[in-house]
Amino acid sequence: MENITKFQNDFQHSLSISRYLFTPIYSLVLFFGLIxxxxxxxxxxxxxxxxxxSNIYIINLAVADMLFLFALPFRIHYHLNDSNWIFGDAMCRITGTIFFANIYISISFMTCICVDRYIATLHPHTYLQLRNTNLTALVSTAVWLVSGSAMLVFMLKCPLTSKGNMCFEGFSQKEWSDLAPYSISSLIFGSLLPSAVILVCYPIVAHRIARIKNSTARGARRIIYAILAITLLCFLPYHIVHLVYLLTRLKNTKENDVIFILRRVTMALVSLNSILDPLLYYFATGHYKWRLKRLRLRKKTGRYRSCKTVARVLCLVAREWLGSCQ
Known part of the structure; x- marks a missing residue:
């Protein structure tokens, strides 16, 4: 009982931080994210x-962002009213689960785009074979099925809060212990592994594209660095701070103000991905006219015979992603 009281006092002491941090940021994310x-x-x-x-993965990424934006008005109202939840337990579970699931769904589809660009750039022959199959639809379906199953378990099994008027906040040590398996699994499979794929694959792709000296290659590198920036700015800080925060709770250590503020700041940062994702779409379609080209191997040889032709393949792959080769 003393632990619950201690945690609740710490939380109540920091309500103003949540109100003045989340309300304006979530409002901006909602407005620009919807547009x-x-x-x-x-x-x-x-x-x-x-x-x-990549088009299909982008559509799925935008759908995930729209689900996240659906939950934002409830969170804005919640923080405006000093963390007083009035919409009932069911809506708390639904909106809270959607809110946090977006983190993992978004990074999953960004990883899919990463792998797609990796194969297209380094293995164009394989890419030609895979792009005409149903593999993309199967991968997208698998991401939603795995995410949906995890969301359902989280929604039904995880505690809401240790106090009736809060939603997904103010947990006691026991409740954090109950949340630990979900948090650790999400951290490993939903963040660390996808982030590792992105951080490893994209520099390789960028290095390969750098050999192509035209505006399309420069645009492709901009997209690569933009996705790296989203990962480093939005996702990794949140999970690092969340891990530290979780460990302090499990050890029954008193939460200090620095950890609390960092957790709030990184939660605000992670919401910005719904604004930054459309910037990726803009890079893909804004300055360049999107052209979809089928890459065809020569029927007689079944392969490309020269480095010049391979460079042309890479140019056409990048052209599909950004626009036309100059």
């Missing part, structure tokens, strides 16, 4: 008839 992601969905669904694997 960017609705525009992206309209463009990629209705304007692009022949969709590449």
């Amino acid at each position: 960017g992601n609705l525009g992206a969905l309209y463009y990629f669904i209705f304007k692009i008839k022949q969709k590449s694997p």
Whole structure:
């Protein structure tokens, strides 16, 4: 009982931080995120008839962002009212689960885009074979099924809070112990592994694309660095701080103000991915006219015979991602 009281006192002491940090940031994310992601969905669904694997992953990423934006008005109201939840337990579970699941769904589809670009750039022959299969749809379905199953378990099994008017906050040590398996599993499989793939694959792709001296290659590198920036800015800081925060709770250590503030700041940063994701769509479609080209191997040889032709393949792959080769 003393532990619960201690944690609740710490939480109540920091309510003003949450109110003045989350309310303006979430409001901006909601406004600009709706504009960017609705525009992206309209463009990629209705304007692009022949969709590449990256197009499909971008559509899924935008859908995940829209689900996250659905939960934001509830969180904004919650923080405006000094963390007083009035929408009932069911909506707390639904919106809270969607809010945190977006982190892992978004980074999963960004990883899919990463792997797609990696294969297209370093293994163009394999890419030609895979892009005409149902592999992209199967991968997208698998991401949603795994994420949906985890969300359902989290929604039904995890505690809401140790106090009736809070939602996914103010947990006691026992409740943090109950949350630990979900948090650790999410950290490993939902963040560390995808982040490792992104941080390893994209520099390799960037190095390969750097050999192509044209505007398309420069644009491709901009997208590569943009995704790296989103990963480093939005996702990794949150999970690092969340891990430290979780360990302090499990050890029954008094939460200090620095950890609390860092956790709040990184939670605000992670929400910015719904604004930054549309910037990736803009890089892909804004300055360049999106052109979908099928890459065809020569029927007689079944392969490309020269380094010059291979460079052309890489140029066309980048062209599919950004625009036309100059």
